[in-house]
Amino acid sequence: MIELKNVSKTYNGAKKVVENISLAIPDGEIIGFLGPNGAGKTTTIKMITGILECDEGTISINGYDINKNSIEAKKQFGFVPDNPNLFLRLKGIEYLNFMADIYGVSTEQRLNRIEEMSRRFDMANALGDQIQSYSHGMRQKIMVMGALVHEPPVWILDEPLTGLDPKSAYVLKEMMKEHTANNKTVFFSTHVLDVAEKVCDRVAIINKGKILFTGKLDEMRNHFKSDESLEKIFLEMTENE
Numbered sequence: 401m402i403e404l405k406n407v408s409k410t411y412n413g414a415k416k417v418v419e420n421i422s423l424a425i426p427d428g429e430i431i432g433f434l435g436p437n438g439a440g441k442t443t444t445i446k447m448i449t450g451i452l453e454c455d456e457g458t459i460s461i462n463g464y465d466i467n468k469n470s471i472e473a474k475k476q477f478g479f480v481p482d483n484p485n486l487f488l489r490l491k492g493i494e495y496l497n498f499m500a501d502i503y504g505v506s507t508e509q510r511l512n513r514i515e516e517m518s519r520r521f522d523m524a525n526a527l528g529d530q531i532q533s534y535s536h537g538m539r540q541k542i543m544v545m546g547a548l549v550h551e552p553p554v555w556i557l558d559e560p561l562t563g564l565d566p567k568s569a570y571v572l573k574e575m576m577k578e579h580t581a582n583n584k585t586v587f588f589s590t591h592v593l594d595v596a597e598k599v600c601d602r603v604a605i606i607n608k609g610k611i612l613f614t615g616k617l618d619e620m621r622n623h624f625k626s627d628e629s630l631e632k633i634f635l636e637m638t639e640n641e
């Protein structure tokens with residue numbers, strides 16, 4: 401469970417790019433964070449994960465405040481950033497062991513977990529190579545594997561499906577479903593409506609830093625039909641596919 405209460409953020413004291421957001425992201429459902437480019441998705445995710453501090457409001461993850469009890473809060477989640485070009489000089493396996501070390505995963509647990517994820521993502525033969533030799537999709541997959549190696553209850557993923565080949569996207573979607581079937585949390589951002597429609601149980605729609613809608617997808621469609629400004633955003637997100 402992730403809870404945001406009255407969260408706001410400005411960069412350099414300028415206009416608020418996130419304005420008074422309140423959101424409850426429950427367990428047991430895949431929640432899509434949907435909005436056009438520049439809407440404030442990444443900024444919000446950076447505040448949830450403690451990379452940025454919010455100017456106002458509070459954020460908690462499974463009850464731990466990300467700013468007041470940050471270590472406990474950070475143990476609760478795995479985070480996949482939108483840019484997978486990180487730790488490029490490490491070999492895949494070195495990166496996974498590094499992440500497992502940070503989160504105190506035992507040797508036996510990490511072996512099982514790495515074996516399972518590399519089989520599902522078809523990465524077993526690449527783990528001995530440096531990440532800089534990987535394709536974009538492979539870099540994304542190793543980031544996902546690193547984020548999930550400690551089996552966090554809460555998954556936070558920023559545009560995780562962009563650039564993944566169809567098979568890997570399918571695998572990740574299946575993993576998200578399995579995770580929420582175990583009553584855990586999956587929160588991921590996308591600017592592509594089609595992705596949200598294929599994966600999410602519920603969506604939260606953000607535009608210009610404000611939450612415009614939260615609810616189920618069929619409710620969203622009805623909402624779009626009856627609201628001109630939402631319809632415009634809907635079109636923008638469809639065009640971005």
Ligand SMILES: Nc1ncnc2c1ncn2[C@@H]1O[C@H](COP(=O)(O)OP(=O)(O)OP(=O)(O)O)[C@@H](O)[C@H]1O
Binds near residue numbers: 435436439443591
């Ligand atoms: N470091 C920064 N300094 C100043 N403004 C920023 C900074 N980072 C983001 N912004 C601005 O904040 C707004 C929200 O950006 P953000 O990256 O959160 O949007 P987003 O919804 O994730 O977009 P995208 O889908 O393009 O990634 C944008 O107007 C962006 O230009």
